Amino acid sequence: MGFQPVMDARKKRILEAVTDDYISTAEPVGSRTIARRYNLGVSPATIRNEMADLEESGYLEQPHTSAGRIPSEKGYRFYVDFIMKRKPVSEEERARIRRALAERRREIDLIVEETARILAYLSRYAAFVLSPISRAGVFRRIELMPVDGQTVLVVLIIDPGFVRTHLIATSRTLTREQLANIAEFLNLRLAGLSLSHIGSSLLREIKEELDDYNTLVDAAIEAIARFLENRHEEQIYSDGQVNLLEQPEFQDILKARSVLEFFAEDDALRSLLSGAAEVGGVTVTIGREAGHPSMGMCSMVSAPYEVRGVRMGALGVVGPTRMHYSRVVALVELVAENLGDVLTRILVT
């Protein structure tokens, strides 16, 4: 004891059978069913014994006495980590992904939106895509452009290839030349810096220098600071939330509501996704591992997407814990790769 009980090959096969069956039927699965459907060459009684062992070591659980078994979170975890093989994505699906993302668009937001759509469509679960951020990016250039007397358009160009625009109000009217001067100064100070290095202290410093130089810029630079801060927030694109309502576990409206509310309130989701982005590779978060009660009966399969090795964002699929992991893991990985490729093509001109 203290030792993890040995998971021999037969136990593994039985855990696999139970999980596979439960994933596709959503009903607790009994020894008889396994003996019939998966030919392990042993009788139901033997399977019963093994299942009792598996239950004792926490891989399976019984919804109630004398029902079949279902995988526990620990069971799913073991299944995902050591048993399951990724189910290759069919050529047709691959083609669909390529087609969806290949249209010649320059607007990243549209691509990301489309990614969420195709991911939801192919997974039949809910899909989320965190739009690319550029914390890892480098400040390339800022431009200021007068719109009207009290409004200035800030254009921020970040390497690789992002453009963000933002309207700010100024208390005084600035001429095009004044704006150009300010922009020039900012560019001198900021160009080439990584965004994560442009903190509020640096900005305050610059602001003071500029204050000496030209008091007109007060409102402008403050707005820019706000802008730099705010724009770090990644936006979440989502699709297919209603897909979850088809799943038997969400026939109970209370559960459905709690999950949908969780999605609507997207801060938690955002941190889940960006957490996944830090790990690299496909992450599977099962049930309460996510640390949020509303996600208790959900799992998330997520992966970051990269441009030239730099992680730009993440995407994920949320479904019931009883999820087609083998299919979804492969799908998420593939879509993340595709999105990375498309962005690479666009950004790295």
Added chain:
Amino acid sequence: MGFQPVMDARKKRILEAVTDDYISTAEPVGSRTIARRYNLGVSPATIRNEMADLEESGYLEQPHTSAGRIPSEKGYRFYVDFIMKRKPVSEEERARIRRALAERRREIDLIVEETARILAYLSRYAAFVLSPISRAGVFRRIELMPVDGQTVLVVLIIDPGFVRTHLIATSRTLTREQLANIAEFLNLRLAGLSLSHIGSSLLREIKEELDDYNTLVDAAIEAIARFLENRHEEQIYSDGQVNLLEQPEFQDILKARSVLEFFAEDDALRSLLSGAAEVGGVTVTIGREAGHPSMGMCSMVSAPYEVRGVRMGALGVVGPTRMHYSRVVALVELVAENLGDVLTRILVT
């Protein structure tokens, strides 16, 4: 016959009582209940007779024999048009609306988003806001700005006060001066025109002229045309869709799903809203009047919002047909006014 049966004062009061009661309890209401709760000074028996009349003329219906009555769509329509009084919005709610919209923001998208949020919060139903369009707007200025070798940022400034930006790809590298020239030319031709007058024919014409003048602009102007077209699409901001799941009529997951799917597929919703925007004033669309099966058990209360008399967009609340019309109508009207005011303050500098 042929004549609409007379709707005398007592029938009206009874229809009102039935509707009010059903709206707040969601249960079919019987004659006894009405006699008890609303003192009409008559006995249940009399009310029964009147209710039988109302049912015959189609204002009420019975879910099944020997249940209470509920209003039919026709009943709701009559209630909304001739009976109900708008329930004044409380000072606290007014303050909340003002506070939500009053924050000094220049970004219209954020304001619109906030409007959807506050509308959903106060109505406790689902809220939708169609972002402002500028079909009625006037082209003021275009600016072209190089981002990198093959990318140009298009900034389109529209009167009153909108700024739209769009990235386009060009096949060749254009210098800042070349871009400025092109922009200048476009400004000469387009400035002052109403957006609805800038059709594809005019653009083609300009393109030909420019082709003679400078073949470099080919990709650029084409992208601008696309841009002008695309940007006419109004975006829908929504919030509070999950609120509907609290309503007893959506405890049935199938109904809930069909409504949420309808929302997700937002083209129909968009046309409903923009239809409402054309009428002016608050519009109430009851059940199948919306012409879409999924909306059969929903109603929408919508209103356009205006800047200086020009309708810029619309907003609406969707709830069950059994909706608190008197409250929501007043709320929608007030929020539309507030949004109009805020936009006016921002746009008309």
Added chain:
DNA sequence: TTTAGCACTCTGGCCGTGCGAGTGCTAACG
């Protein structure tokens, strides 16, 4: 160690019953 047999348990569906709410009709009343 595996298997067969068996008694036991628990859920879900089905059915019948009773209750409550509400109706429509008829007859009496002012």
Added chain:
DNA sequence: CGTTAGCACTCGCACGGCCAGAGTGCTAAA
């Protein structure tokens, strides 16, 4: 003639009992 009281009737729904089916754990035999 409109209004009311009384009454029989009709549903829907919640409750409880019952049965069938699926599955288990245990024991004893192979």
